[in-house]
Amino acid sequence: MLDYIIVGQGIAGSLLAYELLQANKKVLVLNDESLPSSSQVAGGMFNPVTGRHLAKTWLADELFPFLKTYYPEIEQRFNAKFFHQTGxxxxxxxxxxxxxxxxxxxxxxxxxxxxxxxxxxxxxxxxxxxxxxxxxxDAGWVDVPELLKTLKSHFIASESYANEAFNYDELKVKPENVIYKSYEAKSIIFCEGFHAKNNPFFNWLPFNPxxxxxxxxxxxxxxxxxxxxxxxxxxxxxxxxxxxxxxxxxxxxxxxxxxxxxxxxxxxxxxxxxxxxxxxxxxxxxxPSTTDRRPFLGKHPEYINIYIFNGLGTKGVSIAPFFARQFRDFLLQGKEINSETTIERFYTLY
Ligand SMILES: Cc1cc2nc3c(=O)[nH]c(=O)nc-3n(C[C@H](O)[C@H](O)[C@H](O)COP(=O)(O)OP(=O)(O)OC[C@H]3O[C@@H](n4cnc5c(N)ncnc54)[C@H](O)[C@@H]3O)c2cc1C
Known part of the structure; x- marks a missing residue:
């Protein structure tokens, strides 16, 4: 049995799948390559101070030191080049x-x-x-399509990838696991970016695309x-x-x-x-922006084995590494998710 099915191989699904594979979990990424994705067209910039009033990016002091080692480590491991700290x-x-x-x-x-x-x-x-x-x-850009191509090769080599459209009607949720077609997993994590609007489990979340x-x-x-x-x-x-x-x-x-x-x-x-x-x-x-401009991380209010990692908005490149790691620690060790990002803040909307 799989540990996790991950739906979506944008930057959210990719980094989360990478983190879980690193922790020796059995993962399957289902990604519909025929769908347009935000990650494939992103400028990929990271910039700690932005806007007309030179506002410091939310959590910049945590996110930036983290991403500056995170991406180069992946580059080094797979002999790839996608991180450009140009200033x-x-x-x-x-x-x-x-x-x-x-x-x-x-x-x-x-x-x-x-x-x-x-x-x-x-x-x-x-x-x-x-x-x-x-x-x-400290600013620069990540060639996101190149990063995703690198990780997709890693997922394929780990027998953890299928180019396949996920059909929500075919998901069977049991107390102990989830069954999707011929796949059985302990849990499923949805990372569909903007396409989450079609997801009956999470379309109640206040996205502001x-x-x-x-x-x-x-x-x-x-x-x-x-x-x-x-x-x-x-x-x-x-x-x-x-x-x-x-x-x-x-x-x-x-x-x-x-x-x-x-x-x-x-x-x-x-x-x-x-x-x-x-x-x-x-x-x-x-x-995939959100009304309060914070990501959506966490567990479904009703089903204990259905999760979401989404809402990266305009800053996926800065946010995804730090929160993919935090989400992994939440899933595997029960550590807390940053209170500004957990979807528990919107449970009353469900
Ligand atoms: C024009 C533009 C410029 C941007 N510039 C920047 C920038 O400079 N810096 C920055 O940090 N961010 C930027 N962004 C934002 C960035 O692109 C997002 O934050 C990030 O890519 C979101 O990633 P994601 O993985 O959540 O979603 P996506 O990248 O949209 O990935 C979702 C994936 O899920 C798959 N999927 C969805 N539904 C299904 C299904 N039913 N079955 C199977 N697969 C499915 C899709 O095929 C896709 O691969 C920009 C965005 C745009 C549009």
Missing amino acids: LFRPYVNEKQRTQFQNAILKHEIAHYVSDAKDFEKMGQFIANDLGGLQTA VKGETLLVESPDYAVTEIVNQGSWVIPLAERKCRFGATYSWHDLDFEITEKARATLQEKIGKFFKSDYRIISQQAGVR
Whole structure:
């Protein structure tokens, strides 16, 4: 008998399955590769200080040291490359913002993450930055599709993966185990991202999904190695390509690319990006965000062997490693889940 069936191989299901396999559990990941997934289109950025008011990312002091060793360890183990701690440069928009940000840098809680950029002139040929900008050394990006490809190979080698659509009607829940088609497991964990809306066990949770679109571009002359972010961002990729992102829409929650998003990104990025570029492709996805902007982790209120790991929202790359480990410790050792993330906070909605 299996220990766990995991539904979904986005970043949530992948890291949780990895953690459980590491603990010698028998795991089967069921993933429908024909479904669009948020992880496959994510920019993959991690950034400890964000927004107009330079807010420190929730739990940054725990999440960032953790992810900075977590991803490189997986890279090393599988001889892969997907973790890029490039740093991030945020050109000041105007004098007012420069003063505001320079004052904010002095604040104790963000002081060791951000600084006033020293050698910004070197980027002047590519990025409009007459006033300088803010530097975040701890920021970077994870090539999420590459990470998932690496882990999928590991799951296949461990006989722990099937490309298969999960049909909720065929799940039989017993007090001791769950039975799904020919598979029998002690428990099942749902990690379907936005598609959790179709899950009859968890569709009562207050998701607040956000559609997002990005552009993949080719820019032969662009030679900046850091991420540049001024509301919209540019991530430098290999072979003179870049990713431009991202839009946010709480309407039209589908996976269709739109002219509107393309125009919005080109307009916003055109304000600071000076090099020529050609659009290669456009991507759309839906972020599994939640109303209180905290993840959904935990056990179903009624069935003791049904769990969820979801709600990673806009920050899956930063949140998933720390909470996959915490969730593993909850499952295997009964340790507590962070009270802001357990779905017990919404049991009254069930
Ligand atoms: C445009 C855009 C840009 C983003 N940029 C960033 C960023 O820069 N940094 C960051 O941290 N985050 C970013 N995100 C958010 C990030 O993508 C998510 O936080 C994260 O990928 C969610 O992962 P997940 O595993 O929960 O869901 P998903 O990645 O959606 O994975 C769910 C998986 O479940 C499978 N599945 C669903 N239902 C079934 C079923 N019935 N049967 C079988 N399989 C099923 C799907 O096929 C899929 O593989 C971005 C998102 C978007 C859309």
